[in-house]
Amino acid sequence: xQQVMQIPQYQHVQEGEDFTTYCNSSTTLSNIQWYKQRPxxxxxxxxxxxxxxxxxxxxxxxxxxxxxxxxxxxHITATQTTDVGTYFCxxxxxxxxxxTFGGGTRLMVKP
Amino acid sequence: DGGITQSPKYLFRKEGxxxxxxxxxxxxxxxxxxxxxxxxQGLRLIYYSHIVNDFQKGDIAEGYSVSREKKESFPxxxxxxxxxxxxxxxxxxSKPGRMNTEAFFGQGTxxxxx
Numbered sequence: 001x002q003q004v005m006q007i008p009q010y011q012h013v014q015e016g017e018d019f020t021t022y023c024n025s026s027t028t029l030s031n032i033q034w035y036k037q038r039p040x041x042x043x044x045x046x047x048x049x050x051x052x053x054x055x056x057x058x059x060x061x062x063x064x065x066x067x068x069x070x071x072x073x074x075h076i077t078a079t080q081t082t083d084v085g086t087y088f089c090x091x092x093x094x095x096x097x098x099x100t101f102g103g104g105t106r107l108m109v110k111p
Numbered sequence: 112d113g114g115i116t117q118s119p120k121y122l123f124r125k126e127g128x129x130x131x132x133x134x135x136x137x138x139x140x141x142x143x144x145x146x147x148x149x150x151x152q153g154l155r156l157i158y159y160s161h162i163v164n165d166f167q168k169g170d171i172a173e174g175y176s177v178s179r180e181k182k183e184s185f186p187x188x189x190x191x192x193x194x195x196x197x198x199x200x201x202x203x204x205s206k207p208g209r210m211n212t213e214a215f216f217g218q219g220t221x222x223x224x225x
Contacts, residue, residue, distance in 0.1 A: 006153075033213055042201055043154070045213040088154065092212060097161055099144075099205065099214060103153035 002027045004091045006102030014110050019076045021105035023089035030096055032065055032072040035088045037104070043088055079109050114138065117202050117217035123225050124189070124196065132187045132220045134202035141207050143185040144214065147171060148199040157200075160185055161207060189222065197224050 003026040013019050023032065031050045035043040047056055049065035049072060056063045062075045072089055086104040093100070115136040124130045134143065142161050146154040156169030160179040174193025179185055185204075189196045199221050203214040 031212070035214075042216040042219050043203075043214075044216070048213060086153075090214070096207060096212070097142075099212070101146075101154045101156075106151065 002091065002093055002098060002100045004089060004100045004102040006089055006105055008105055009103065010106045010108070012108045012110065013079050015081060016078050019079050019083070019107055021074050021087050021089075021107075023072045023074075023091070023102050025070045025091045025100075027091075028069050028094060029091040030069075030094045031092045032069075033090045033092070033099070034063060034072075034074055035090060035101075036085050037088065038085045041085075076107075079107070081109050081111050083107060084109050115202060115204050115215050115217045117200075117220050119220060120218065122220055122222045124222060126224060127191045129188055129190050130222065132189070132200055132202075132222070134185045134187065134217060135183055136185075136204045136215070137183060138204055138215060139182070140204035140215070141182070142205045143179070144203045144205075145169075145175075145177065145185070145187045146201045146203065148201060148219075150199075154201065157187065196222055198222060 005024045033048045034046040037043040052069050053067045054065040060077045064073045086106045088104045089102040090099050118133045144159045145157040155171050157175050158177040160166035166179050176188045201219045202217045205212050205214045
């Protein structure tokens with residue numbers, strides 16, 4: 001079945017440093033989604049990427065979808081303490097009927 | 112207000128007891144999912160349903176059961192066969208298809224075995 005791997009599992013950064021999490025799928029995806037889960041909360045949708053090679057930005061967050069539509073990354077520039085949480089990628093298969101989550105990357109930011 | 116509601120927020124279960132977690136959505140979504148999250152870990156799929164009266168096992172279905180009698184509702188029963196049920200349970204729903212298919216999550220239920 002479809003598998004989605006995410007690295008790293010944990011990341012500690014100093015406030016102001018950049019952060020990147022990577023997502024790799026075992027199969028080609030129709031789209032990739034990113035979610036953020038604050039400590040004690042539930043995952044909240046951030047963005048969806050659909051096209052091969054697509055790049056989208058949300059303020060300090062940059063999302064990329066690979067050319068082969070099997071990998072993706074989320075980059076945060078100049079992290080802030082409000083960025084703390086776990087970031088999940090989720091890949092939807094080509095048939096559109098399965099959404100598989102990666103294991104998440106837990107970001108901790110030291111002020 | 113459209114959304115997805117889980118109840119209760121906290122649940123305590125005695126060993127050997129079955130408990131049922133509620134999940135209701137008024138988003139008119141066909142697809143609904145149950146995930147288990149252990150502390151500091153990712154989301155593991157328990158069961159999913161893409162249509163009323165049909166559901167499929169996920170990666171960790173043993174010790175759990177579900178029903179999908181109505182589009183709006185997807186309750187999860189944690190049975191006594193689940194040996195380590197203490198966890199955070201998340202329900203989600205989404206539209207089917209490839210576009211605009213983000214998952215909406217409920218607030219979660221924290222289940223503790225006492």
